[in-house]
Amino acid sequence: MPEIIACFMGYILSLGLHVQSNNHSSRMKIVNPVPDEVIRYNQLGYLIHSPKVAIWASYVKPVPDSFSLCRADDGQCVWKSACSRDFGVYGPFSHTARLDFTDFHIPGTYVLKAGNATTAAFSIGDEVYRGIADFCLQYLRAQQCGLNPVLRDSCHTHDGYTLYGPMPDYTHVDVVGGWHDASDYLRYVTTSATTTYYLLAAYRNFPEVFTDSCQANGLPGKNGIADVLDEARWGLNWLLKMHPRPDWMFHQVADDRDHAGFRLPNQDSVSYGFGLERPVYFCTGAPQGLSRYQNHSTGVASVAGKMAACFALGAILWKDKDSVFANLLRQKAFSAYHFGEEKPGYCQTAPNLAPYYYTEQDWQDDMELGAALLWQMSRQPKFLRDALRDADADPLKPWMGADTALHYQWYPFFNAAHAELIVHLKQDKLRKKLLGYYRKGIEAVWQKAKQNAFYRGIPFIWCSNNLTAAFAMQCWLYRHLSGDHTYQPLEQACIDWLLGCNPWGSSFIIGLPGSGICPHDPHAAFSHLAHIPIHGGLVDGPVYGSIFHGLIGVHLSKPDSFAAFQSDLAVYHDDWVDYATNEPTLDGTATALYLFAAMEAEGRGINK
Structure with a gap:
């Protein structure tokens, strides 16, 4: 497991790799130019009757007045609404806002547009979690x-x-x-x-x-x-x-x-x-x-x-x-x-x-x-x-x-x-x-989450994705057992986070979605040595910048494709050397499996 720092140090040295000091500034060097504005969203898509929210973010530009949902095939706008208030700084971004299209219920394939940012195509439908x-x-x-x-x-x-x-x-x-x-x-x-x-x-x-x-x-x-x-x-x-x-x-x-x-x-x-x-x-x-x-x-x-x-x-x-x-x-x-x-x-x-x-x-x-x-x-x-x-x-x-x-x-x-x-x-x-025990825990997270556009209230400790999947499951169980939908937006924000609605715009499930942004270079012998994909694994996920910068023997094996989105708040790297954020785990994957089974059942209209 990733907790074995000292042992991994020996491993790094045995490979002949050099230990490098880490840059503690909030911005790392950008490898490729990136647009000033981005929209982060659930790359799998959204259930017809679930909360549907994406996040607009910018380094400099103020929040636009409105956003549009458009059909992916012909570009026709089918929904227009106001952006949320500016939630301000989050991670590398200076301005962030929520794009809420929960009340749109027509199945199909769409893109979102806000300011100068446009998403790739995603689905709205009750089959998005199938399989x-x-x-x-x-x-x-x-x-x-x-x-x-x-x-x-x-x-x-x-x-x-x-x-x-x-x-x-x-x-x-x-x-x-x-x-x-x-x-x-x-x-x-x-x-x-x-x-x-x-x-x-x-x-x-x-x-x-x-x-x-x-x-x-x-x-x-x-x-x-x-x-x-x-x-x-x-x-x-x-x-x-x-x-x-x-x-x-x-x-x-x-x-x-x-x-x-x-x-x-x-x-x-x-x-x-x-x-x-x-x-x-x-x-x-x-x-x-x-x-x-x-x-x-x-x-x-x-x-x-x-x-x-x-x-x-x-x-x-x-x-x-x-x-x-x-x-x-x-x-x-x-x-x-x-x-x-x-x-x-x-x-x-x-x-x-x-x-x-x-x-x-x-x-x-x-x-x-x-x-x-x-x-x-x-x-x-x-x-x-x-x-x-x-x-x-x-x-x-x-x-x-x-x-x-x-x-x-x-x-x-x-x-x-x-x-x-x-x-x-x-x-x-x-x-x-x-x-009430479930609700008290959920409310404690909500008090932190409601302060940022991503509704992020999970601490960025090692295996933060495991905590995220588990917390989403607690929210799901609470909602279905109590009939109280108060925290469903928070529940959905955690699910969306795992599937791309995060500062890096990446899913954290290896190989999912196949045509989207997801981990391809995990910390795993199968993929690194034998080039055998280990699809389906949930990687550890982002950690506080302070945790990452304090690790022994960590550097990157290649230019960081997410360099523009790193910050002192949290870092994530799709790089096999990063054992802190990109290692898949057994129990984390099983937690995500349980959660995704629940979401597929919900899409099928099964409520147990």
Whole structure:
């Protein structure tokens, strides 16, 4: 993951690349001349009845009085309206305004014009999100460990040997499978279980949007099962290996010794001192770290709760599909939850060579999710009581409304457990209380977002796009569960941001849209070394200029095509060397998949 700065420094030097100092001025040198005025918009397009807003921005010129929506084929103007007030400075721009055409409802292909700026063609229609969730599955298949269907070869088949467990250290345990976490080859239950939950929940809530084009292992060929379920089962099978018996639970495979430079996973020869076997970290509930640095773990419940939730939801979904598998998952759901009950607290990932790791510091949300789904699976009142208790203990994510947070400090980035309870609770008072938790977090972001034209209230910390997708999903769930549309413009602004309505005018999904502006040079071995596209991955996204300028070993491998749009506020580079803003991640992509499935379902008129 991108938190391993010191290790990456060694990687940069091993490539013979020079470390360069960074320019701290708000404007970087412009590589190509750019117009003074631009319009940023959702490149996929807009649902017929959703908010439809683009952003006009300029370095010098004042906000024009009006804007026009014109048909793309003949240029005929079909809508004209006043621009918003001037929201002023944002990033590199001196003047910004909102172009709101929400009340236009005729499907078609259009361009926007304001001042001297004109967009490329985009669509208005209820099909604009069709197939996007399935598109994101391409990246998850590329992340598969064990059999990798993209390479059509296997990797890391010797994993691994145990550490910190009740068994003797260096005991072999089979944990082959799962997904690589990002552009490295570590595997974490923390992010893998979150990914698995989002896949399962997306299929449960929006099954109509998913198709079948791959086999269970990710290779091409239909098998009669939606691909998203195949991928979720890939995750579940690995989680089962990480919880092989009721009193055993592992949370991590490999460590930051992995960060030895780009190589394809099937050519990974990094040694941890035992041939090709890699360490498998046991959940102890205490700090871990083999070298100078250790994490600050206080328990195991954050990992155990996530596991229990996945197993319980899997048991529900496979009950009528594969009863043997469902029964196994049911048993594991109970044992994983009880494992978490025995050692409450959070289990952070283990560092080694550098003091960087996932600093997750909450756990009641994970146990709430596990309990909520165990209640749905078993209808045992204990689990409902537990879930409601933990909901009150962890009502909202503290990053919402804040300017910064530690890396993965409040994770997962939104509390899906509240929604799992709201859907099934009959007591209106309890439903309103949980919806109030969602609303409070949304309102905290809104108080910051309403001050700028982009409605941007998400902090520019590492993985800002992950936070954006998660927050948009919280807004979506709140709107559909409460019937309150107050924050829909903010929700849509987050979705639009991910798809091009941002200062850089770029989508942050690799390869999407194919004819638009999107990441083509991500921080990934597949694309950089083998020129294999990893379409569908959500990249980390913009970070504060202060974060980027403080990184070790960062420079660009080529002229910056977005140079005119960088600022001290935030930077983003479509450059493989930039591991801070352009690295795709497993859990971020799964979050976006969940969000896009919801948006496609909305376009289809499915409201669940």
